[in-house]
Amino acid sequence: MIDKVLIPIEIGLTAAIVSFDGNEPLILTAPGGDGEKLAGLPFGPFDAVTHRTFEIGLRAWVQEQTGLRLGYAEQLYTFGDRGRHAQRGDTDAHVASVGYLALTRAADNTSKPQVAGATFEPWYRYFPWEDWREERPALIEKDILPALRDWAAQSETSNAERALARGDRVRLYFGIDGAHWDEERVLDRYELLYEAGLIEESRRDGRPAALARDVLPPLGIAMRFDHRRILATAIARLRAKLKYRPVVFELLPSEFTLTDLQRTVEAISGRHLHKQNFRRLVDAGALVEPTGEMSTQTGGRPAALFRFRREVLQERPAPGLRVRGRR
CATH class of the missing domain: 3.90.79.10 (Nucleoside Triphosphate Pyrophosphohydrolase)
Structure with a gap:
């Protein structure tokens, strides 16, 4: 025994x-x-x-x-x-x-x-492939997709129980070959890179796919234990919350300009937003109200200051900003 x-x-x-x-x-x-x-x-x-x-x-x-x-x-x-x-x-x-x-x-x-x-x-x-505010990150095409395509082309007999094949997951999670980039799939993308052995945590945990590679691509900074996975979960949750909860106002001062609001939403979602479309979305959502004051700290013309309109929490069940990126 x-x-x-x-x-x-x-x-x-x-x-x-x-x-x-x-x-x-x-x-x-x-x-x-x-x-x-x-x-x-x-x-x-x-x-x-x-x-x-x-x-x-x-x-x-x-x-x-x-x-x-x-x-x-x-x-x-x-x-x-x-x-x-x-x-x-x-x-x-x-x-x-x-x-x-x-x-x-x-x-x-x-x-x-x-x-x-x-x-x-x-x-x-920690997640450089998630920042699309300026443009599609070059490392996706240079470092990530070639390695993922090679990995997807290998035998999948050990993954037969999965609903999606490796190639389908690469296409859907990274928005290629006709699929669109979904900013909320942060954890899916991280897990895919981990499984394919492309990040340092995978090698540290002894995953065969990582140990078989001579060199790992420079895909962000590793964290101890599974903390980068926890962070990926947090980013995905916050990106989703933006669309149906007014959590973005927890990161802004009590008074802010519409430019401040847009930049904060862009930074969290990792997407560039069309200015006029964003402002129409804010107006339609009735999430903010003017304070009657102006900000002179914009570096240009004074801008109107706004605050979160708390009454919206009583008016509808899911007050958020259902933004769409330009790409």
């Missing part, structure tokens, strides 16, 4: 804390511990005695460790594999992490994060 080793399970809370500044969506990163070189998302333990709910625990340790005040927060998913799995002979606790998406205004946080080494970083450093 083989003796079974019981490995304790711990529950932690991992936060994808998003802010916005300088026309860039930012994510709070924290340094690794115990010699870990890679940065990751802030992580804190859940204390079942002190904290009645996961969200209370999240807000408590974020305030304590970073000094940041969170606005909107929602639970994403529970992460317990990929980069966390226990190996034979392990006796340390296996950590299952409840992931959260949290938003904070840059103006609400007058001090820098208090954890040594913690900093807000542009999230497109």
Whole structure:
């Protein structure tokens, strides 16, 4: 009879804390511990005695460790594999992490994060293929698609149980051969790159497709554990939320110009938006109202200031900005 080793399970809370500044969506990163070189998302333990709910625990340790005040927060998913799995002979606790998406205004946080080494970083450093604001990222055609097409052409006998073949997933997720680019498929694209062995986390986790490659393409900055997967989940959720919830106003100051609003939506969605179409969409949605004041900090002509019109929350069930990009 083989003796079974019981490995304790711990529950932690991992936060994808998003802010916005300088026309860039930012994510709070924290340094690794115990010699870990890679940065990751802030992580804190859940204390079942002190904290009645996961969200209370999240807000408590974020305030304590970073000094940041969170606005909107929602639970994403529970992460317990990929980069966390226990190996034979392990006796340390296996950590299952409840992931959260949290938003904070840059103006609400007058001090820098208090954890040594913690900093807000542009999230497109981790997902450079997701930023289409200027143009289609060149690395998609140069580095990603050739490798994915080669991988898709290989035998799929081990993937026969999947509803979509490899080639179909490449076409749908990356918007090629007649398919359109869907900005909400952030996690699908990341998972595809991981499965094909094209990112560092795949090699670190011992995936055969990655180990078989001599060189990996430069596809963004790796994060510790499965934190880049958690961040992909958070970005996908926020991009979807823009269309049916007014979450974008959690990232803006209380008064803003329509240009500020458009740039924030563009930065999060990764898409360039037609100015007049966007403003018609805002007007039709009745999401904002003029303050009667003007901003002189635009670098040009003064612009009217607006604020979020909270009454819209009572007027319809899904007040958001159903934007469409020009590509």
